[in-house]
Amino acid sequence: MPASIVPSGIHAWQMVASAGEREDTRRSPPFHLEQRFLPLGALAPGEALVQIAGCGICGTDLGYFYDGILTVSRPPLTLGHEISGTVVAGDASWVGKRVIVPTILPCGSCGLCRAGRANRCLAQKMPGNSYGPYGGFASHIPVPARELCEVPAQAAIPLELLAVVADAVATPYQAALRGGLQRGDRVIIVGVTGGLGIYMAQWAKLLGAEVVIGIGRSPDKLAQTQAFGVDLPLSAAARSPREVRKEFRSLCRKNRLDARSGWKIFEMSGTQAGQETALELLAYAGMVVVVGFSPEPVSYHLSRLMAYDAEVRGTWGCPPEHYPYVLDQVLQERIRIRPLVATRPMDRIRETFEEIRERRCGMKRVVLSPEGRGDGGH
Ligand SMILES: NC(=O)c1ccc[n+]([C@@H]2O[C@H](COP(=O)([O-])OP(=O)(O)OC[C@H]3O[C@@H](n4cnc5c(N)ncnc54)[C@H](OP(=O)(O)O)[C@@H]3O)[C@@H](O)[C@H]2O)c1
Numbered sequence: 537m538p539a540s541i542v543p544s545g546i547h548a549w550q551m552v553a554s555a556g557e558r559e560d561t562r563r564s565p566p567f568h569l570e571q572r573f574l575p576l577g578a579l580a581p582g583e584a585l586v587q588i589a590g591c592g593i594c595g596t597d598l599g600y601f602y603d604g605i606l607t608v609s610r611p612p613l614t615l616g617h618e619i620s621g622t623v624v625a626g627d628a629s630w631v632g633k634r635v636i637v638p639t640i641l642p643c644g645s646c647g648l649c650r651a652g653r654a655n656r657c658l659a660q661k662m663p664g665n666s667y668g669p670y671g672g673f674a675s676h677i678p679v680p681a682r683e684l685c686e687v688p689a690q691a692a693i694p695l696e697l698l699a700v701v702a703d704a705v706a707t708p709y710q711a712a713l714r715g716g717l718q719r720g721d722r723v724i725i726v727g728v729t730g731g732l733g734i735y736m737a738q739w740a741k742l743l744g745a746e747v748v749i750g751i752g753r754s755p756d757k758l759a760q761t762q763a764f765g766v767d768l769p770l771s772a773a774a775r776s777p778r779e780v781r782k783e784f785r786s787l788c789r790k791n792r793l794d795a796r797s798g799w800k801i802f803e804m805s806g807t808q809a810g811q812e813t814a815l816e817l818l819a820y821a822g823m824v825v826v827v828g829f830s831p832e833p834v835s836y837h838l839s840r841l842m843a844y845d846a847e848v849r850g851t852w853g854c855p856p857e858h859y860p861y862v863l864d865q866v867l868q869e870r871i872r873i874r875p876l877v878a879t880r881p882m883d884r885i886r887e888t889f890e891e892i893r894e895r896r897c898g899m900k901r902v903v904l905s906p907e908g909r910g911d912g913g914h
């Protein structure tokens with residue numbers, strides 16, 4: 537790759553604080569998105585400069601932008617942590633390779649990294665959160681080369697679509713590992729219609745779950761989940777968590793399933809109601825794996841865990857070491873992404889954030905592409 541194509545800086549869409557607009561976050565978000573040029577200094581040893589092909593928009597980005605959830609690096613910063621691209625400079629052994637950038641970039645040497653918990657390394661960097669000004673809604677990003685996941689040259693899926701592997705696909709895989717998901721398990725996914733939830737359903741089936749119950753709100757989306765591993769859809773629309781539990785029990789009766797014990801429940805909605813539903817469904821020898829983030833607390837009678845001999849576990853990201861396996865499952869289309877991704881040009885980022893916030897994208901995760909490509913439609 538000739539040195540002349542290495543840019544002098546990065547074109548980035550940054551989240552910038554909007555002065556005096558904090559009072560009513562529903563009408564005017566506390567931030568706006570502004571295109572900025574970030575001059576690029578020399579790369580550090582071991583770093584690679586990735587020219588971004590695509591960056592997916594995660595529920596977490598909307599949480600930072602609209603809901604006042606704090607990023608570790610303070611704005612102005614570039615959001616976006618679901619990145620694919622091509623290495624254009626830096627570590628010579630990587631230049632020219634197509635890559636996925638893991639969402640979590642661990643330090644690789646601390647106690648947690650050495651103990652196999654690299655995804656929760658305290659010195660980790662996450663683009664669009666704890667990586668200074670850098671994120672995926674940009675032309676380029678410098679990253680430590682050692683964590684990159686190579687996309688094989690013969691891969692048939694367009695590189696920009698593969699951005700979703702970094703988070704929407706990899707995070708539920710790690711959630712499955714955290715939940716010890718194995719053949720024969722009975723699984724419930726709360727928020728199954730979401731960007732992460734629909735991959736949780738696919739992983740559950742691929743890993744051999746006996747039955748997958750998917751809980752969501754929109755009837756259209758719920759109906760589609762059956763093509764992606766959900767055996768029994770259950771609507772949470774206009775139902776309280778207790779009413780969802782009642783419906784769950786009747787679904788179990790109809791399908792001759794034991795409602796009272798052994799369910800692994802994955803909470804992927806990132807809402808208070810979704811978390812309350814997951815806890816409401818938790819019963820004997822069961823487990824809740826918390827994937828979604830809600831700013832609202834929930835209250836729970838902890839002693840029920842004792843009486844149920846049950847567990848609640850959190851899960852954060854996915855260690856880079858699992859990415860080659862996750863990518864391979866996607867390239868073999870054992871985990872299907874093509875029908876679940878839409879693309880838009882990155883310069884339409886503002887309209888696209890609104891589009892997603894207003895839930896006008898159906899069940900598709902939207903990937904922004906800096907080169908102006910994009911299907912433009914729905
Ligand atoms: N742990 C991690 O490492 C990690 C990584 C990435 C993301 N996250 C978090 O995971 C959450 C999901 O992210 P995402 O990108 O998948 O968001 P998303 O696409 O907005 O998905 C959330 C889904 O939950 C559904 N939902 C809302 N309330 C519900 C309820 N009461 N019961 C059942 N379903 C409900 C929504 O349904 P409708 O569309 O019908 O409203 C939506 O489909 C977010 O909180 C995000 O911050 C965590």
Ligand SMILES: [Zn+2]
Nearest residue numbers: 594595596703
């Ligand atoms: Zn995310």
Ligand SMILES: [Zn+2]
Nearest residue numbers: 643646649657
């Ligand atoms: Zn570490």
